[in-house]
Amino acid sequence: MDSLHIDGVTVRAGEHTLLDDLRLVVHPGELCALLGPSGAGKSTLMKAVLGVRKPASGRVRLGERPMTEAGPIGYVPQDDALHRVLTVEKALDYSAQLRLPSLSAEARHARITDVLTRVDLVQRRSVRVGRLSGGQRKRVSVAMELLTAPPVLVLDEPTSGLDPGMERRTMALFADLASEGRIVIVSTHAMASIQRCQVVVVLVAGKLAYAGPPAGCPEWFEALDMNGIFPAIAKHAPIVWAKKWTAAPASRTALTRPAPRLQPSGAASAPPPSTAAPAPSEPAPSEPAPSASPADRRRTAEAELAALKAKMGRPS
Ligand SMILES: Nc1ncnc2c1ncn2[C@@H]1O[C@H](COP(=O)(O)OP(=O)(O)OP(=O)(O)O)[C@@H](O)[C@H]1O
Ligand SMILES: [Mg+2]
Numbered sequence: 001m002d003s004l005h006i007d008g009v010t011v012r013a014g015e016h017t018l019l020d021d022l023r024l025v026v027h028p029g030e031l032c033a034l035l036g037p038s039g040a041g042k043s044t045l046m047k048a049v050l051g052v053r054k055p056a057s058g059r060v061r062l063g064e065r066p067m068t069e070a071g072p073i074g075y076v077p078q079d080d081a082l083h084r085v086l087t088v089e090k091a092l093d094y095s096a097q098l099r100l101p102s103l104s105a106e107a108r109h110a111r112i113t114d115v116l117t118r119v120d121l122v123q124r125r126s127v128r129v130g131r132l133s134g135g136q137r138k139r140v141s142v143a144m145e146l147l148t149a150p151p152v153l154v155l156d157e158p159t160s161g162l163d164p165g166m167e168r169r170t171m172a173l174f175a176d177l178a179s180e181g182r183i184v185i186v187s188t189h190a191m192a193s194i195q196r197c198q199v200v201v202v203l204v205a206g207k208l209a210y211a212g213p214p215a216g217c218p219e220w221f222e223a224l225d226m227n228g229i230f231p232a233i234a235k236h237a238p239i240v241w242a243k244k245w246t247a248a249p250a251s252r253t254a255l256t257r258p259a260p261r262l263q264p265s266g267a268a269s270a271p272p273p274s275t276a277a278p279a280p281s282e283p284a285p286s287e288p289a290p291s292a293s294p295a296d297r298r299r300t301a302e303a304e305l306a307a308l309k310a311k312m313g314r315p316s
Pocket of ligand 1 (some may be wrong): 036037042043045197
């Protein structure tokens with residue numbers, strides 16, 4: 001598996017520079033957290049990685065291949081785009097039909113079982129998406145992206161709105177997915193599970209201010225702990241942090257550090273796989289009494305499918 005390289009990427013919108021000459025490497029087996037104040041450029045960087053935001057200069061590549069030739073990249077946007085009237089199984093099956101048209105119905109069923117097992121939702125496969133909790137829905141979105149077995153998963157604030165327990169379990173899932181040899185990039189404002197990440201990237205006003213292990217991050221920003229880094233960042237102008245980073249030997253180390261060794265099975269040797277169990281059975285939120293007739297529901301489902309197809313037309 002190839003590493004993800006962000007080579008001097010600058011993204012502009014009119015006269016505004018949204019990302020300024022970013023240089024980063026993320027290796028297979030690494031969970032990378034993207035941090036930064038609101039408006040720092042986290043979502044813009046994710047879109048540049050996905051290839052939907054064209055850089056004014058620089059490039060994003062997987063090994064030597066440009067991202068456009070790197071095959072499917074998994075992307076979970078901040079707002080889940082799931083269709084609530086469908087069951088989990090149907091939602092995944094429609095997605096599999098669109099993304100993997102050559103698979104037989106039997107092979108699709110097996111693939112869906114695999115990805116639901118991965119996110120610990122097999123027991124919920126016949127439940128309608130609208131009856132799932134927020135954390136379960138997020139895991140369905142992740143399962144949908146896993147259908148095509150992408151080497152890179154990009155998740156934009158996947159834990160926002162989740163309670164602390166669900167946030168921990170969701171981050172544990174991402175750490176496990178990374179440890180199996182994937183590149184997993186997660187933007188987040190939550191610090192509770194940040195130690196699970198191998199790499200923390202901090203953006204400030206579109207500039208790189210830190211890229212390295214979470215343990216070194218508070219000291220770099222002269223903060224006591226991770227919760228203190230945003231107030232600490234606000235004490236200086238973004239350019240001050242960017243210049244400090246560019247001048248530091250750590251900015252070179254971040255680009256030349258070795259990739260984690262992957263086990264023959266694909267699992268990274270360090271850090272060890274998470275031992276935290278995903279949430280098996282939080283109660284489903286009570287659902288309002290269904291008011292639609294079966295025929296209405298079928299029509300809605302058809303509309304949902306059309307919308308899903310339209311969504312799949314997006315660049316990915
Ligand atoms: N198409 C665009 N045209 C002009 N400015 C844009 C465009 N897209 C984003 N921006 C600006 O770029 C900056 C970075 O936006 P981005 O969405 O990447 O931030 P973010 O770090 O993801 O913030 P948040 O934490 O709030 O999600 C913001 O100031 C935003 O207003
Ligand atoms: Mg964002």
